Amino acid sequence: MDRVGVIAERLPSALVLPRATRAGLVVGSGLLCAAAFPPWDLGPLAFLGLVPLFLALEGTSPGQAAWLGYAGGLSFYLAAIWWVINTMTTYGRMPLVMSLVALLLLCGVLAGYTAAFAWLLVAGQRRLHLPRAIVPLVAAGLWTALEFLRTYLFSGFPWALLGYSQYQQPTIRLLASAVGVYGISGLLVLVNAALAGLLAWTLRPRGEAGRFCEVLVPLGLAAVAVLSTVGYARLLWRDPTGGIPIRVALLQGNIDQSLKWDRGYQTAALDIYERLARGAVAEKPALIVWPETAVPFFLRRESELTLRVHRLAAETGIPMLVGSPDLGDDGFLYNAAFLLGGDGQIRGRYDKRHLVPFGEYVPLRWLFFFLDKLVVGIGDFGRGRAATVFSLDGARFSVMICYEVIFPGEVRQFVREGAQFLVNITNDAWFGRSGAPSQHLAMAAMRAVENGTYLVRAANTGVTAVVAPTGEILAETRIFTEAALVGSVRPRQTETPYTRYGDLLAWTCLVFLGAYVLALLRSRRK
Template sequence: MYRWPVRSIVLAVASGLLLPFCFPKFDIGLLAWVALIPLHLALDSPSKWRAFRLGWLSGTIGFTGIMAWVVTAMHTYGKVPLLVAYAVLLLLTSYLGLFVALYSAGYVWFRSLIPRYGLFVAPCLWVTLELARTYLFSGLPWSLLGYSQYRQLDVIQIADHLGVYGVSFLLVLVNVAIAELIAWLMPLFRGFVPARLPWELVTTAAILLGLSWAYSTSLIVGEGFQTPKTSLRVGVVQPNVDQSIKWDPAHRDDTLLRYDRLTDTLGGGADLVVWPEAATPFFFEREPEYQLRVLAIANRASAPLLFGSPAVRFDNERRPYLLNSAYLVAPGGTLLGRYDKQHLVPFGEYIPLKSSLLFFLDKLVEGIGDFQAGPGPTVFSFMPRQAQAAGEGDGGRPVKFGVLICYEVIFPDLVRRFAQNGAEFLVTITNDAWFGESSAPMQHFSMVVFRSVENHLAFARAANTGVSGFIDPFGRILDTSPIFTQTAMQAAVPVLQPHTFYSRHGDVFAYGCVLICAVLCLFGLFRTEGPEPDAIAATPV
């Protein structure tokens, strides 16, 4: 392979170009099972450093296609000059591409450490790096490879044990196995060097894929599509308030009238009404006139109202700070609870290192000032009007649910803590207006599917400009709204408290992959070093 560097580059670029097609808007999820094959063929024999560069090239191209919406957010809504927006996009995708670069270098290294069997650890390395991406520098686990399968319900149910990382593991294993099989079938890739059939790798991939399909199918046929014993009518409102006027005081009345009208179209039959993140363009706790108008809407709906609104608090020195909050109010005006967003969006809700290194930057999202993180997960409870189910209702028992605000829903461990605290269904509220008509709103929505599967909890989602909708506890999308439309929709949301393995134990599988990679890395560091693969290949016979 070292004799044809151009071919290696073409193959690496091919994988980079294929990756965006696996996710919305293109949404060709089945492509993810083969998209990484060209990259793995390009990594057939280069040195670790050459593999790193090929992986970086492939990953940067792939993430540029996936994250192209960053330009829309920065230029259209953040008022950043277009060239600067593209430069920031490239900087971000180059950073994300480093994870693919590290994977590629590790792939070559592991194969050299344990010839023939080192590749079994390659999916563990991919998962390890996805886990690192989830937490490093505040975390950006956007469009992990497993998310490409959000529509493949007959495969992804393993997430209730392994999380989204388990699906990523399976995808990478299948890609590696097929790449090795192709390399064996086409000796040209290895310079006509005789090779053994990689039957162990192919067999393992086929068995694990079959087990995943069998488990997923048995679950959704046996439980997932049956009528739930208990459910609630949840209504979500999508007001489609333009981001450019959202915080303009002159449009407050029009905004509230829009919410009032859309809530009224739900017909008063909902057990819970949900408005999006930052629905009120004012401080709910500090604007008595507008507060009364919101409570009046809840009264007319005859149901608890959940909505987003900023809150002001003061530290020990009486300095004010802001919280991105969700309030739950009863029809009679009683405040049933407030949740403060824990995981804030860097450069959207606050500027990291603003007091020192990044003092010259401002937030990309226009509106009010910087926010601070809330204390932790809060589970709300309320008394439903009546359980809408095929059998008996739940009597007078209150129902518990958790709320995720915007970006928080892409963090698996954060969501599972709500399930661990007793939530029986989940709600996410967001304002995706600053994504524009890009692929991001549907990418954001697709990740919610996995949070449902991981915890076997239904989700209701209210987004200012869409996508709003409902997902059942096994990841089936019950209903969605078009983006940039005004609408109100409602659905029967199953109420469960299943306590899946994932909701109880979290990312045990992912950390197991980290441990396996750590052991192999230690083995590699302490063994006697040999020459790089290129040096071996170049040695005359």
């Protein structure tokens, strides 16, 4: 009998599985969860995807559980964010081998959270003697806390949080307006753990199965959680928007990333955006939105190209939100968005605050000197300070640049400052033809639900989209095409519970995690 079997014998009602079976279960779990995300979009699988992982953890030691959790997390991230290789080889000009190593390092770090989750859960069962009936609830709390930590630790990388898998599920995604995307993740883990408990109970020998109430209680909790979500969506949720609709035109220039920063291509790129903008005028928009760094030159420096942009706004008489790099008064470069009035004058500016590591700056450059080329274009950018809110015909809006939109708390801050609808400008060209542009859109859509606002999105190569406060994607473009998408938004009038209280659930889970770790440390001393 192997060590796992010996440990299982010491645990009451433990499910004994061969080592190879456990390995297969955790890898399968990772792949099932990845299939719930774009480009596959099999969202309902997320309610079952973690069941194999929970089964594999049955009867293991904390150390073994950590390795199993790590393997499951690694398989998930390799399947979900494999597109990083294309970004580094095509646009970072890194050798394929080095790109593979970088992908493995990134996925390895992210898998550490899954390993920590598995270790904590099993350690609690063994050292704190957690009753089986509350294990699913504990699992949901631990998972939620660790996802929350992943959003902030080391600059944060909350890509592919489990809750995002439900962005196409109308009823489930509305839960985010109350408890954020973290609450949806917790719900999914609770259901998975409860189902895994039921399956494990049926697989154990009859004499060792344990009491059915140990299975019934978590199943009941999961059922109540799901039914409460449905009830909230059907009975309590109200559209927070109202007033006169505002027409917004979103431009998608489809500028090749390899040409984007080429000085010789600046005029041609501006020609494309001017043509798209003038074509959209017939739809009578109140605002025309250009993507991130659509103007690849300094808009505040006078030149023939900058004069063309100002003249375009003045001739059409339509305010324009234009993405452009900017040389600040402090001498730093900024990834900025400028609001031009209908007279062509600059009416406001927002500087991106949350920069992309290795994309807009290189942390610890002395150590990662070989990644310097990933900073595309003109060098490292500085960090903006203010959560700017722009005014437009009596309505207020804020802009998030690129992956700022994947940070729930930062987007909520804009709404708390008074934004009534949200704008996301981005350049997803460096993702290539992968699931990443749709993954990025899914996260943006969840911000609309959380804050009860319309969200419009202009992406250089797509996906450009209009998202309703329900999270429904009302209109979207195909990737790698030129397009001018026009849609209507209504200003937000009231606050959602999430906007008002923020990540209260996630903070509660984080406090629980701290108390849980302290309890484990105390039990070890005893």
